[in-house]
Amino acid sequence: MVSKNQLKLIKSLHQKKYRNEHGLFFVEGLKTVKELLNSDLNLFELYATKQYSGDFLELEIHDITENDLKKISALRQPSGVLAVFQMPKTRKVDFGNWVMVLDDVRDPGNLGAIIRLCDWFGIEHIVCSNETVDVFNPKVLQATMGSIARVNVVYQDLEPFLAKASLPVYGTYMQGASIYKEDFPKSGVLIMGNEANGIAPKLKANIDKSVTIPQFGNLTAESLNVATATAIVLSEIRSNS
Amino acid sequence: MVSKNQLKLIKSLHQKKYRNEHGLFFVEGLKTVKELLNSDLNLFELYATKQYSGDFLELEIHDITENDLKKISALRQPSGVLAVFQMPKTRKVDFGNWVMVLDDVRDPGNLGAIIRLCDWFGIEHIVCSNETVDVFNPKVLQATMGSIARVNVVYQDLEPFLAKASLPVYGTYMQGASIYKEDFPKSGVLIMGNEANGIAPKLKANIDKSVTIPQFGNLTAESLNVATATAIVLSEIRSNS
Structure with a gap:
C-alpha cells in the first residue's frame, strides 16, 4: 500500500535539507500525532499499522507494515503511527510577553x-x-x-x-x-x-x-x-x- | 594491548546483571573520567586512545585503538577515554536533609x-x-x-x-x-x-x-x-x- 517513493520521501525527511526542500516534517506515536491533528497544522500524509487503523476513522490512512515502518522511523521501536505534516509558517515574534x-x-x-x-x-x-x-x-x-x-x-x-x-x-x-x-x-x-x-x-x-x-x-x-x-x-x- | 577478555568484560558491563556480578561499571569521556578519578571511587581499569594518553600521566593506562574502543563503547562516537570503576557501597539514608x-x-x-x-x-x-x-x-x-x-x-x-x-x-x-x-x-x-x-x-x-x-x-x-x-x-x- 505504501510506494517506494513514499518511503523514500519520508526517509529524506530525517535530514534538515530535505525537510526544508519539501516543507514537510514527520512525527511518530499515537499521542503526539493525535495532538498535532487537533492543532492548526496541516496534515500531509498519515501512516498506521493495522493495529492503529481504528484510531483514525475519519482520515485517509496509508496502511503500512511494521517492516516498512521500521525503514522510515526515527525510533528504534517504531510506535505504529507516523504522520507527515506541512511545516507551519513562522509568526512574527510578539514582545508583549516573555x-x-x-x-x-x-x-x-x-x-x-x-x-x-x-x-x-x-x-x-x-x-x-x-x-x-x-x-x-x-x-x-x-x-x-x-x-x-x-x-x-x-x-x-x-x-x-x-x-x-x-x-x-x-x-x-x-x-x-x-x-x-x-x-x-x-x-x-x-x-x-x-x-x-x-x-x-x-x-x-x-x-x-x-x-x-x-x-x-x-x-x-x-x-x-x-x-x-x-x-x-x-x-x-x-x-x- | 587490550586482551579479548578485557574487551569481553567491558562489553558485559553494558548489562545490569554483569555489572552486579562483577561489582563494576564504566564511564566515558575525559571530563567525567577525571571527575570520578578525583572522587572516592576506586578505579579498576583505565583505557585511553593515544590522543589522550598524556592526560593521565600518573596512572596505569591501557592503550586502546579507536577500533577496539568502538566495540566496547556505549557511545555512537566514542570519546577516547573509558574507565572502569568499582561500584561504591551504598550508604544509609540520612534523614537530616531532603x-x-x-x-x-x-x-x-x-x-x-x-x-x-x-x-x-x-x-x-x-x-x-x-x-x-x-x-x-x-x-x-x-x-x-x-x-x-x-x-x-x-x-x-x-x-x-x-x-x-x-x-x-x-x-x-x-x-x-x-x-x-x-x-x-x-x-x-x-x-x-x-x-x-x-x-x-x-x-x-x-x-x-x-x-x-x-x-x-x-x-x-x-x-x-x-x-x-x-x-x-x-x-x-x-x-x-
Missing part, C-alpha cells in the same frame, strides 16, 4: 524539553541562533510532545535580534545575580546558552542583566543541564513576576 | 538529570523503586556527569521505606497544592513518579501532601518531563525553605 532566546543549543532532547517548558509556562515565541538544532529534527519532536503546534520557533542571527529587542534582556550565566532575588518584569527576553560553552561572548553587549541559579550544599556539581536550568529560571520568572 | 524518592523513573536520561539536580541542590540521598532504571546504566552515567560520585542512590521497595520515614512526605502530582504557595520544611521526602503514569496509587497512603507545578498561559501543555519537573520543585524547596 520571549525565549536559545544561543546554540545543540542537543535535540534539550530543545524539545525547552519547547515543552515554554508551552507550560505560557511562552509562545522562541528565537534560536542559526546554529541551534533544527526544531523539526525527529528527536526534537519526540521530546516536545505536542507543544510544537503551540510554540513559534524561529531561527535568526541573534545579535541584530537582541539589538532591536524592546524588552530587558536577561542572560543566564554561571555567575550573576541570584534568580531568587530578582524582581522579574512582566515581559522580557531570557537567553540560555550552549550546553558546553554557555552564551557566546559576542552577545554580552546586548544583555542587560546576568542572572544565575545559586547552588546549594557543597558546591560540587559543575553545572546544570540547559533544559533543567531553563525549567528553574522560567519557574522563577512566572512565580515572581 | 531525600529524593523516585517511583519507577524509566528513562536513563531523566535519572541522570535528576542525580545532577540533586547534587546541585545539595540532596545526597536518592531512594529508587526497584523498577527505576539502574543508576550504573551507561546512559544514566552519561547524563549525570560526575555527580554519581557524590549522590548516594539506593534501590528498595518504596512502601516500607516511606512507612518508616520520619519526615513529611511530599508527592508531586498533576493536581495538588501549588508549590509556589507551599512553606517547605528544612527537611522532607519528595517523590517524583513514572514518566507516563506518575506516582503509583499504592503509595498514596504514605504521602502527607500532594503538590503540583501550576501551569501558566493557555493550559495546553499536557505535562512536564519528570527531570524538568524535578528541577522546578527542588528549586522551590531550596529557595523557600
Whole structure:
C-alpha cells in the first residue's frame, strides 16, 4: 500500500535539507500525532499499522507494515503511527510577553524539553541562533510532545535580534545575580546558552542583566543541564513576576 | 594491548546483571573520567586512545585503538577515554536533609538529570523503586556527569521505606497544592513518579501532601518531563525553605 517513493520521501525527511526542500516534517506515536491533528497544522500524509487503523476513522490512512515502518522511523521501536505534516509558517515574534532566546543549543532532547517548558509556562515565541538544532529534527519532536503546534520557533542571527529587542534582556550565566532575588518584569527576553560553552561572548553587549541559579550544599556539581536550568529560571520568572 | 577478555568484560558491563556480578561499571569521556578519578571511587581499569594518553600521566593506562574502543563503547562516537570503576557501597539514608524518592523513573536520561539536580541542590540521598532504571546504566552515567560520585542512590521497595520515614512526605502530582504557595520544611521526602503514569496509587497512603507545578498561559501543555519537573520543585524547596 505504501510506494517506494513514499518511503523514500519520508526517509529524506530525517535530514534538515530535505525537510526544508519539501516543507514537510514527520512525527511518530499515537499521542503526539493525535495532538498535532487537533492543532492548526496541516496534515500531509498519515501512516498506521493495522493495529492503529481504528484510531483514525475519519482520515485517509496509508496502511503500512511494521517492516516498512521500521525503514522510515526515527525510533528504534517504531510506535505504529507516523504522520507527515506541512511545516507551519513562522509568526512574527510578539514582545508583549516573555520571549525565549536559545544561543546554540545543540542537543535535540534539550530543545524539545525547552519547547515543552515554554508551552507550560505560557511562552509562545522562541528565537534560536542559526546554529541551534533544527526544531523539526525527529528527536526534537519526540521530546516536545505536542507543544510544537503551540510554540513559534524561529531561527535568526541573534545579535541584530537582541539589538532591536524592546524588552530587558536577561542572560543566564554561571555567575550573576541570584534568580531568587530578582524582581522579574512582566515581559522580557531570557537567553540560555550552549550546553558546553554557555552564551557566546559576542552577545554580552546586548544583555542587560546576568542572572544565575545559586547552588546549594557543597558546591560540587559543575553545572546544570540547559533544559533543567531553563525549567528553574522560567519557574522563577512566572512565580515572581 | 587490550586482551579479548578485557574487551569481553567491558562489553558485559553494558548489562545490569554483569555489572552486579562483577561489582563494576564504566564511564566515558575525559571530563567525567577525571571527575570520578578525583572522587572516592576506586578505579579498576583505565583505557585511553593515544590522543589522550598524556592526560593521565600518573596512572596505569591501557592503550586502546579507536577500533577496539568502538566495540566496547556505549557511545555512537566514542570519546577516547573509558574507565572502569568499582561500584561504591551504598550508604544509609540520612534523614537530616531532603531525600529524593523516585517511583519507577524509566528513562536513563531523566535519572541522570535528576542525580545532577540533586547534587546541585545539595540532596545526597536518592531512594529508587526497584523498577527505576539502574543508576550504573551507561546512559544514566552519561547524563549525570560526575555527580554519581557524590549522590548516594539506593534501590528498595518504596512502601516500607516511606512507612518508616520520619519526615513529611511530599508527592508531586498533576493536581495538588501549588508549590509556589507551599512553606517547605528544612527537611522532607519528595517523590517524583513514572514518566507516563506518575506516582503509583499504592503509595498514596504514605504521602502527607500532594503538590503540583501550576501551569501558566493557555493550559495546553499536557505535562512536564519528570527531570524538568524535578528541577522546578527542588528549586522551590531550596529557595523557600
